Amino acid sequence: MDTILVTGFDPFGGESVNPAFEAVKLLPETIAGARIVKLEIPTVFTRSAELLERAIEGERPDAVICVGQAGGRSALTVEQVAVNLAEARIPDNDGEQPIGQPLRADGPAAYFATVPVKAMVANVRAHHLPAFVSYTAGTYVCNSIMYHALYLCERRFPGVRAGFMHVPYEPGQVVDKPEGTPSMPLETIARSLEYAIEAVVSGGAGTADGEAMGTTH
Amino acid sequence: MDTILVTGFDPFGGESVNPAFEAVKLLPETIAGARIVKLEIPTVFTRSAELLERAIEGERPDAVICVGQAGGRSALTVEQVAVNLAEARIPDNDGEQPIGQPLRADGPAAYFATVPVKAMVANVRAHHLPAFVSYTAGTYVCNSIMYHALYLCERRFPGVRAGFMHVPYEPGQVVDKPEGTPSMPLETIARSLEYAIEAVVSGGAGTADGEAMGTTH
Amino acid sequence: MDTILVTGFDPFGGESVNPAFEAVKLLPETIAGARIVKLEIPTVFTRSAELLERAIEGERPDAVICVGQAGGRSALTVEQVAVNLAEARIPDNDGEQPIGQPLRADGPAAYFATVPVKAMVANVRAHHLPAFVSYTAGTYVCNSIMYHALYLCERRFPGVRAGFMHVPYEPGQVVDKPEGTPSMPLETIARSLEYAIEAVVSGGAGTADGEAMGTTH
Amino acid sequence: MDTILVTGFDPFGGESVNPAFEAVKLLPETIAGARIVKLEIPTVFTRSAELLERAIEGERPDAVICVGQAGGRSALTVEQVAVNLAEARIPDNDGEQPIGQPLRADGPAAYFATVPVKAMVANVRAHHLPAFVSYTAGTYVCNSIMYHALYLCERRFPGVRAGFMHVPYEPGQVVDKPEGTPSMPLETIARSLEYAIEAVVSGGAGTADGEAMGTTH
Numbered sequence: 067m068d069t070i071l072v073t074g075f076d077p078f079g080g081e082s083v084n085p086a087f088e089a090v091k092l093l094p095e096t097i098a099g100a101r102i103v104k105l106e107i108p109t110v111f112t113r114s115a116e117l118l119e120r121a122i123e124g125e126r127p128d129a130v131i132c133v134g135q136a137g138g139r140s141a142l143t144v145e146q147v148a149v150n151l152a153e154a155r156i157p158d159n160d161g162e163q164p165i166g167q168p169l170r171a172d173g174p175a176a177y178f179a180t181v182p183v184k185a186m187v188a189n190v191r192a193h194h195l196p197a198f199v200s201y202t203a204g205t206y207v208c209n210s211i212m213y214h215a216l217y218l219c220e221r222r223f224p225g226v227r228a229g230f231m232h233v234p235y236e237p238g239q240v241v242d243k244p245e246g247t248p249s250m251p252l253e254t255i256a257r258s259l260e261y262a263i264e265a266v267v268s269g270g271a272g273t274a275d276g277e278a279m280g281t282t283h
Numbered sequence: 284m285d286t287i288l289v290t291g292f293d294p295f296g297g298e299s300v301n302p303a304f305e306a307v308k309l310l311p312e313t314i315a316g317a318r319i320v321k322l323e324i325p326t327v328f329t330r331s332a333e334l335l336e337r338a339i340e341g342e343r344p345d346a347v348i349c350v351g352q353a354g355g356r357s358a359l360t361v362e363q364v365a366v367n368l369a370e371a372r373i374p375d376n377d378g379e380q381p382i383g384q385p386l387r388a389d390g391p392a393a394y395f396a397t398v399p400v401k402a403m404v405a406n407v408r409a410h411h412l413p414a415f416v417s418y419t420a421g422t423y424v425c426n427s428i429m430y431h432a433l434y435l436c437e438r439r440f441p442g443v444r445a446g447f448m449h450v451p452y453e454p455g456q457v458v459d460k461p462e463g464t465p466s467m468p469l470e471t472i473a474r475s476l477e478y479a480i481e482a483v484v485s486g487g488a489g490t491a492d493g494e495a496m497g498t499t500h
Numbered sequence: 501m502d503t504i505l506v507t508g509f510d511p512f513g514g515e516s517v518n519p520a521f522e523a524v525k526l527l528p529e530t531i532a533g534a535r536i537v538k539l540e541i542p543t544v545f546t547r548s549a550e551l552l553e554r555a556i557e558g559e560r561p562d563a564v565i566c567v568g569q570a571g572g573r574s575a576l577t578v579e580q581v582a583v584n585l586a587e588a589r590i591p592d593n594d595g596e597q598p599i600g601q602p603l604r605a606d607g608p609a610a611y612f613a614t615v616p617v618k619a620m621v622a623n624v625r626a627h628h629l630p631a632f633v634s635y636t637a638g639t640y641v642c643n644s645i646m647y648h649a650l651y652l653c654e655r656r657f658p659g660v661r662a663g664f665m666h667v668p669y670e671p672g673q674v675v676d677k678p679e680g681t682p683s684m685p686l687e688t689i690a691r692s693l694e695y696a697i698e699a700v701v702s703g704g705a706g707t708a709d710g711e712a713m714g715t716t717h
Numbered sequence: 718m719d720t721i722l723v724t725g726f727d728p729f730g731g732e733s734v735n736p737a738f739e740a741v742k743l744l745p746e747t748i749a750g751a752r753i754v755k756l757e758i759p760t761v762f763t764r765s766a767e768l769l770e771r772a773i774e775g776e777r778p779d780a781v782i783c784v785g786q787a788g789g790r791s792a793l794t795v796e797q798v799a800v801n802l803a804e805a806r807i808p809d810n811d812g813e814q815p816i817g818q819p820l821r822a823d824g825p826a827a828y829f830a831t832v833p834v835k836a837m838v839a840n841v842r843a844h845h846l847p848a849f850v851s852y853t854a855g856t857y858v859c860n861s862i863m864y865h866a867l868y869l870c871e872r873r874f875p876g877v878r879a880g881f882m883h884v885p886y887e888p889g890q891v892v893d894k895p896e897g898t899p900s901m902p903l904e905t906i907a908r909s910l911e912y913a914i915e916a917v918v919s920g921g922a923g924t925a926d927g928e929a930m931g932t933t934h
Contacts, residue, residue, distance in 0.1 A: 165495050175392060241845060254905075280421070282354070358683075568934060585852075587931030599927060638932035638934045714856035
């Protein structure tokens, strides 16, 4: 792979930073030989998808990987599935709050990530950092951008792989939050992202396919 | 609605009881005028789907609602989506452990529940019990039976609605588990299920459609 | 033992009920032959201790057991230790908010419970309900009443045993709280309390002394 | 203050590292002008206290601060109280497993830390890292060394202040633990420790005394 487009959201929900794009900014310019193109996108249902589409058109990457904050999670999670549903608990940064709406009227109920989810998790763990597969990207703008990325790649950009990763709060965000709220420094988040992306670039698909990463319910 | 088929799984994962079917057994014989048909199914990928199909054929219910245990959750959760993926962290009760397999080669990536998920949650809460929408039914036999129920209803039993609810551990299961593991008595689980089913029977669809029950990530 | 005085607090912190006294009200009139005297006390540092002292004077119980709410805990916890510290995160029901104050200038840094803590936990568990020893009763009115009970019994009422139990939220309190907040129905809380008190009455001291109930940090 | 003795435990409970001493090793040689003396001590009830006593004799520090691992906590916690109780859930590294034993037959039920607990927490937070006061140091070797430190300073080394801090797992320890287990990189733990120690050295007592850091139960 030559080029990876990596997006991160801007702050939302009353936070003054979003560790997603802050960590993306710390990524090196190349990973495993692939050029990393970094793009900040707004935490807005409509505009984030438009910007993503334009960036894919402009950069023609081999893969697009979007990154968002999942406050309360303790480690990098690589998302397996995006669903065709917008159900916003809070308004987005443009004041949109879709409730019970499909993201694309002509889209399927869900897409599975086309990046090698388990190989990405395995490569982070191999570097002694925690990571997990997640089977829900939520119903807010994170799930929306993942769904749109996969929808766009399927219809307009065949051959481009797409996926999404959620990251924890960074420590400064949890100083005033309830005791027990996990966090991870931006440098550690960035390293986690880098190892995951390395598995994408190196075509890691298959390396961890036999490893059970599912649930017990 | 005249007839609701309600299934519950048998014990798995080293547990001696499964609160799912234990609570189903405590349901009344009728809810809001609809007859409740109770069926225990095995925690087995293959056989659970076969038994479900046969039961729908035999009973011709208006809706089929499957119930399973989600150890660690604190309240009834009504599942919004089932994905076409089997990823078993532990073998099922027949020793099957599918990893990274689709449930149905000819099925879509996911189905949304066709029961009124938000109305079900709202009716439980209206009775002063906690309940939440969940956007992942996991990747084990619970997700499998929900996916199969929706697949079967779409293809073989049009008009039959289908959904899934996860329930917490019952108190006896957490006596030797780590401090902080939530539980709920079977009677309380059964009442939660009853209120949720009541919303299905009374065609509650729509009553809570405008209420935001999504996530913030 | 002939008489057990059991107190429960009134609602505080914006809640409309306190499961502590609600569950105490559900206790039977006698447990293992001992008369149960039930007393509601205010969530107030000063007045709760005064009322407790007067009640011990009036009833001359063999043991005094105070019960309070620990929102967020999942099971009955029997407190091992009370500390000579008032550090209130929120004002009490009279608006008092002591910060960094000793409860009794002439008291020791801490008292250990004089009820058989481990036997109480063991008897609840023997009835298939979760229970744990806790090593902190907090720094609010719960810890205060436990400390005062032990202080009073040591100085004014020798021979009277004293202890404290924390109980979870009841389900109605968590309907609007974050997903994952544990709760326990009042009937289940009351049964847990009853089994714990049974161990106090029957002089359970010693029955679980050899069982390790400590921590790993 | 001229000299601070900082101890950290060796690995226990099946772990191959203990983030406590690993982070202590990363501390600078001086903090706010005070010399930092670093000492690894064994996770053993008896020998840890003996080694600590000898080190205080040898170094004659102005303060002794012990550091231990509290797996599952998400941030630095500064302990307020140590109790005269050994209740070991697992054997220590010498195979000792005291259950329900006092640590010192002639000691009080508890000691409060003599370092400025709230100022330590406040200084960590001022540097945008999470920290909390804890009101239980557990009942294992961590609580034991804190109790012994305070006992020794009271009886043999008057004027020497003593305290204890618990730290989270480091990331490598949680790779194979259940999803959601918090961790903190050693560098971040070390920075947290440094800011807390800075408040000890600079006589921070009082700076945060009016800030409520207590509980609501």
